[in-house]
Amino acid sequence: METWKNMADVERLVGMGKKTKQGIGPDTCLLLDTSGSMEGANFEEMITIAKTFIKGIADYATAPDLSENIGIATFGEQTRVVHHLTNDYSKLLETLDLLSPAGPSPMSAGLYMALACCLGRASLNKKMSKAEHTTIHRIPVTFRVILISDGKGTPDIVSSGEDDFPVNLETTVMKHIWLNETITHFEKRGGAIYCVGVGDTQTEMMEELCNKTHGKMYSPGEVHKLIHMSDNTTKAIGLLDRNVDFENIGELGKMKLRLLGIPESNVDEVVRLGEYYQEQIKERHYFREFIDVDMPPVGARVRRGPDWKYENQDQNGPGTIVAHTGFTSVCVVWDCENTNRYQCSPETAIELLVVDEPRILKEELIAVGCLVVRGEHWRYDDEDGGVGNVGVVLDVLESGMTLVRWPSTHKKLYKYGSEGFFEVKLCDPKTVRGTVGQLKTHVWDSGNVLEAELSESSEGATAIIPTTTKATSKGEIIEASDKRKPKSLDNKEWTIEDMNKRNSQLRKTKTTESDDQAVKSQKPNTQMIVHWAYKKEDSWSKIPMEISLKMEKAYGRNKQGSIIVELEGNIWKASFSEMKMKCEKTRTVMDIQRKEASE
Known part of the structure; x- marks a missing residue:
């Protein structure tokens, strides 16, 4: 296997040196099984599928935002990259006519070649991650490999001879070991593997490849889905920009996609891709941080900037x-709990301004943006940078774990109430000057919005202190108040020590309210139940509680917003x-109202 890896690395270097015609991406490598077992009808079907795919992509090349690059790699008697990534589709079609079937089926070796093909282009730009050289709506779109085969792979130690290697337990185990090793490389780089089976396909290994790399198995008759995938990816990511929640979309959500113009034949694919990229944003890219970029660091507190154009997504808060x-671009979690991506570079737009404004807790135990230091159950030596270093919370899990980013940029989950332990504790923002958690040597400066100065703290750590602190919705610079403190429900001011004690007590007794309960607002000696109603034929009718709850939640997020609901068998906005x-x-319009009633 090491020999194949070395050969693949040579192919990657060849790709880096190629000056072929290329588009902006995304990138796809067709991995074709040219082994002896494919001879005859299977081979002809594979070539037909490959040509159909390339011609289909060529038809989409007229779109301004899509110019997909395609490469071709093979495994068989010739296991190599036969054409590096290009958008010269006629050259690719000519290459297919030169292929012929012979030899064994070293599938893992072929996957290494396909990986080399994709990484060759990405490595041309030193600033870009090897697997993320194309973006759609600011979201990195990783490469994909489309494997077309009968699935009859042979052990990768076999590099010559016919494709009739004996099948037994030993060879089967060898194939799976090498295949899993190859999959690991794809997982690290975020690449997806899609498979198309031809003939009497042995699907086991191909399905494993798809499942572990977030790909999918397609039949020869579903090639059009692979052709439309980049277009569907653009649609899915665009919907994510509009805050569509693909994880909980359901049939009602799919109906909404149809109303937004997604063709019926593409809805399921758009949902699948939306779920994938939503997960990517949350897990793989969500807490990523680049060092040498002209942007605020992860952990910085921000408000809307002079180039803001997103209405009330931030609810006018930090x-x-x-x-x-x-x-x-950066991802921001607003204190109102909305999340989205924004341009934040002098090269593009200043949609955000860095502010020195603390996170103010209401009824939360802890929240994104809070400042923390090591707590009473700390057991991690100096991975926080040493006693006194202050971190910023990037995520809070229901399990009682919090993700903290320290000044060194190190990030890790710590217990904050989980199993009764507090490995970190809240830190009083008043004792910390500047936006905590920023890089020690990097000062972000938009050129005309903010200025910053470096100051040494008592512990020797460097903090960045914006001299201007806050922006209004019009982009005007104003000074942020430092007099705000967390308050209890009876308006009594709390110290940080009080908050930490309160959190320790509440964590032991806190229970989660069920979603099927009515939405209630607490007032002295009274509980208010909120119901939504609609007016039909001069009389008001209550909206069913399940729908009413959804409307109330949407109303709480944005009182000027809207929501799609299903009522009386129809879809209403x-x-x-x-x-x-x-x-x-029907285009019928009805009045709605929000009613509060005492319980």
């Missing part, structure tokens, strides 16, 4: 940068700003 989603809802089918 938020926390939790990730760099590109070399000019409810507008909170107009307090009306409109049937998407």
Whole structure:
């Protein structure tokens, strides 16, 4: 296997040196099984599938945002990259006519070649991650490999001879070991493997490849789904930008996609891709941080900037940068709990301003943007940078774990109530000057918005102190108040020590309210139940509680927003700003109202 890896690395270097015609991406490598077992009808079907795919991509090349690069790799008697990534589709079609079937089926070796093909282009740009050289709506889109085969792989130690290697337990185990090793390389780089089976396909290994790399198995008759995948990816990521929640989309959500113009034949693919990229944002890219970029660091507190164009997503409040989603963009979790991506570089737009404004807790135990130091159950030596270093919370899990980013950029999950342990504790923002958790040597400066100065803290750690602290919705610079303190429900001011004690007590007794309970707002000696109603034929009718709850949650997030609901067998769009809802089918408009009643 080491020999194949070395050969693949040579192919990668060849790709780096190639000056072939290329588009902006995404990138796809067709991995073709040219082994002896494919001879005859299987081989002809594979070539037909490959040509159909290339011609289909060529038809989409006229779109301004899509110019997909395609490469071709083979495994068989010739296991190599036969054409490096290009958008010269006619050259690729000519290459297919030169292929012929012979030899064994070293599938893992072929996958290494396909990986080398994809990484060759990415390595051309030193600033870009090897697996993330294309972005759609600021989201990195990784490469894909489309494997077309009958699935009859042979052990990769076999590099010559016919494809009739004996099948037994030993050879089967060898194939799986090498295949899993190859899959690991794809997982590290985020590449997806899609498989198309031809003939009497042995699907076991191909399905394993798909499942472990977030790919999918397709039949020869579903090639059109692979052709449309980049277009569907663009649609899915665009919907994520509009805060569509693919994880909980359901049939009602799919109906909404159809109303938004997604063709019926593409809905399931758009949902699948949306779920994948939503997960990527949360897990793989969500807390990523680039060092040498002209952007605020992860952990910085921000408000809307002079180039803001996103209405009331931030609800006019501050938020926390939790990730760099590109070399000019960041992901922000606002204190109102909305999350989205924004441009934050002098090269593009200044949609955010760094502020020195603490996270103010209401009823939360802890939240994104809070400042923390090591707690009473700390057991990690000096991985926080030493006693006194202050970290910023990037994520809070229901299990009682919190993700903290320290000034060194080190990030890790710590217990904050989990199993009764507090490995970190809240830190009083008043005792810390500057935006904590920023890089020790990097000062972000938009050139005309913020200035910063370096100051040495008593512990020797460097903090970045913005001389201007806050921006209004019009982009004007104002000074942030440092007099705000967390308060209890009876308006009594609490110290940080009080908060930490309170959190320790509450964590032991806190229970999660069920979603099927009515939405309640606490008032002295009274509980208020909120119901939504609609007016039909001059009389008001209550909206079913399940739908009412959803409307109330959406209303709480944005009182000027809207929500799609299903009522009386039809789809309605409810507008909170107009307090009306409109049937998407009949165009009927009805008044709605929000009612509070004492329990």
